[in-house]
Amino acid sequence: MTRECRVAVFRPDDERTVEAVELLESLGATPVPDPMLAVEPTGALPGADDDAAPDVVVLTSKTGVELLAEAGWTPGDAALACIGPLTADAAREAGWTVDLVPGEYTSSGLVAELDGEAEREPNVRTDSFPPDVGDRRVEVARSDHGSDVLLDGLCEAGAAVSETVLYRLVRPEGSGQSSVMAAGGELDAACFTSSLTVENFLAAADERGVRSEAIAGLNRAVVGAIGEPTRETAAAHGIRVDVVPENATFEALATAVVEEAAPTYHE
Structure with a gap:
């Protein structure tokens, strides 16, 4: 029974x-x-307040991708890194080229990827995204509850890091x-x-x-x-x-x- x-x-x-x-x-x-x-969009867009366009944009969620696509944003010439297959799939559906997906779908996984300590997902183009991001402008676009692990790791790798809060997460x-x-x-x-x-x-x-x-x-x-x-x-x-x-x-x-x-x- x-x-x-x-x-x-x-x-x-x-x-x-x-x-x-x-x-x-x-x-x-x-x-x-x-x-x-519950998702509360901020209306902010990656690179909108910067004098120079980012070399790399990191997206951490499907929600973020969907908000950016609805706003008509595109990565342009920036290399695009996506954390997780759902984020990457949403980005591809928006018509963007995904340059990097870490094998571990976390902020620490992406940091390890950039340090050359992890294997990359098969069939992902990586020519424009070498392990060394030193001296590159990296824009992290995500929610207001993102982990400091990602920002700290990118800074330690020598990148010039900025963050765009795409949406706030609140309890309904x-x-x-x-x-x-x-x-x-x-x-x-x-x-x-x-x-x-x-x-x-x-x-x-x-x-x-x-x-x-x-x-x-x-x-x-x-x-x-x-x-x-x-x-x-x-x-x-x-x-x-x-x-x-x-x-x-x-x-x-x-x-x-x-x-x-x-x-x-x-x-």
């Missing part, structure tokens, strides 16, 4: 939540959508029902897709006065984190992470979490 596997998911309340729900349902789980992020009003469910032992699993989703989940739990109970509930469930930075954030707050997929994609995360959780639902 089996019972439902209730999996909380915290993706933004747009097509990503719809896709997450569909995926979890296809895996036989019962989705508990509780968006912890009314979010947090999943924290009440976790506190009551009503969640079987949870999928955290960024450090900010962890922090916003806990902030929502604080508002409801159930923070410690919610953490305890998560630690009785199966918790997945999309990458090592997210796992570290969860661990710093006392949340045990059971699953970190090899590939930092939501599909890989959800699949691994359901596979880990499913055996506990057989009686």
